[in-house]
Amino acid sequence: MRQKNTRDRVVPIQKDATAPRIIKKMYQDLAQNDWGAFTSERSLRVGTDCSGMDAPIVALQQLKIPFSHEFSSEIDQHCVATIRANFAPKVLFGDMTKRRIQDIPDIDLYVCGFPCQPFSMIGKRKGVEDPRGTLFWECLRVIRNKKPMVFVLENVRGLLSIDRGNTFRNIMNALESMQTYRTDWKILNTCDYGIPQSRKRIFIVGIRKDMCRRPLQWPRPVTCAPLEHFVDWRDEGNVKTLPHFVQGTAVFHATQRSVVFVNLSDKHNAHVNADVLCPCLLTCAHNYYCVPMKRYMTPTEMRWLQGFPAGFVDPNSKSRSQQLIANTMSVNVLVFLFKSIAQTLRSDPDED
Numbered sequence: 221m222r223q224k225n226t227r228d229r230v231v232p233i234q235k236d237a238t239a240p241r242i243i244k245k246m247y248q249d250l251a252q253n254d255w256g257a258f259t260s261e262r263s264l265r266v267g268t269d270c271s272g273m274d275a276p277i278v279a280l281q282q283l284k285i286p287f288s289h290e291f292s293s294e295i296d297q298h299c300v301a302t303i304r305a306n307f308a309p310k311v312l313f314g315d316m317t318k319r320r321i322q323d324i325p326d327i328d329l330y331v332c333g334f335p336c337q338p339f340s341m342i343g344k345r346k347g348v349e350d351p352r353g354t355l356f357w358e359c360l361r362v363i364r365n366k367k368p369m370v371f372v373l374e375n376v377r378g379l380l381s382i383d384r385g386n387t388f389r390n391i392m393n394a395l396e397s398m399q400t401y402r403t404d405w406k407i408l409n410t411c412d413y414g415i416p417q418s419r420k421r422i423f424i425v426g427i428r429k430d431m432c433r434r435p436l437q438w439p440r441p442v443t444c445a446p447l448e449h450f451v452d453w454r455d456e457g458n459v460k461t462l463p464h465f466v467q468g469t470a471v472f473h474a475t476q477r478s479v480v481f482v483n484l485s486d487k488h489n490a491h492v493n494a495d496v497l498c499p500c501l502l503t504c505a506h507n508y509y510c511v512p513m514k515r516y517m518t519p520t521e522m523r524w525l526q527g528f529p530a531g532f533v534d535p536n537s538k539s540r541s542q543q544l545i546a547n548t549m550s551v552n553v554l555v556f557l558f559k560s561i562a563q564t565l566r567s568d569p570d571e572d
């Protein structure tokens with residue numbers, strides 16, 4: 221569907237950066253307070269765990285939903301610095317496993333992208349043997365005790381297949397056995413929601429049954445913005461010639477006039493769609509190269525490709541910020557998802 225003949229297409233060189241305008245316009249068109257009962261007097265109380273760059277908070281800001289940021293948690297000091305530079309959670313926990321449940325504020329919306337290393341297809345797939353894999357049980361403890369109106373859990377696709385699906389089944393069984401939530405899951409791809417990055421992630425959504433008006437309708441895909449608008453044409457960077465192993469591939473030759481971003485660690489020569497989609501941004505492969513600019517991809521371009529709007533403050537070094545950005549949830553996916561969730565909610569649990 222996304223593949224097309226790219227032989228005759230040449231990337232138009234535009235010296236302005238249009239991505240921030242595209243992103244801003246998309247969010248403006250989606251923004252309105254859909255969250256029924258929540259107003260500036262009674263705002264949506266939000267908590268995030270494994271918060272990273274706190275993409276869910278950025279998404280709520282874009283939707284202009286009145287919310288109060290009750291808590292975040294992070295063990296990584298660079299993430300902590302990023303959260304502090306951009307947000308003001310009432311409580312910023314360190315290790316989420318080392319807090320008392322009574323210290324966690326009450327919340328209406330809970331979001332956690334528990335670490336994906338144990339489940340990643342590119343990792344060693346140790347799954348629940350890896351102690352980080354057990355962080356799901358901490359999420360469950362929060363959900364059980366705090367009973368938020370909505371929870372959203374995010375992870376890599378590999379979560380579905382590890383241990384022949386047993387890990388995922390255990391997770392879903394644990395969530396469903398509470399009998400408090402209508403629970404659903406789906407794989408969503410960043411490029412289906414306006415931003416040209418191929419990034420498939422699993423989203424598990426639970427809506428408390430007393431707040432649920434109808435089954436969740438997952439957001440419908442929209443047209444993706446042109447990839448060349450996500451090049452920062454202003455940044456000349458350090459020109460660096462593309463390695464021979466990429467230049468030498470047949471696929472690259474077929475498309476080289478229009479290829480935009482390539483992952484140099486991708487030794488399988490899979491640059492097939494590289495004129496329309498950026499390959500999935502990964503922490504273990506920060507070797508992303510911007511072909512028309514003959515330089516490495518910049519953190520600014522990575523943030524745009526994760527749907528972050530202009531104005532996000534990044535206090536980290538270039539290599540560090542690349543890691544954080546590659547780990548984050550795509551803001552655009554969350555914006556669409558939160559909007560769909562809002563449309564399933566009753567404004568009042570006693571409403572007929």
Ligand SMILES: C[S@@+](CC[C@H](N)C(=O)[O-])C[C@H]1O[C@@H](n2cnc3c(N)ncnc32)[C@H](O)[C@@H]1O
Nearest residue numbers: 270271272273275294295296315316333548549
């Ligand atoms: C996949 S990233 C999630 C990124 C985040 N959802 C975002 O939107 O940017 C996982 C994060 O969990 C953090 N983490 C790992 N173990 C943790 C723990 N025990 N308590 C709190 N945070 C933890 C890591 O430092 C990492 O930033």
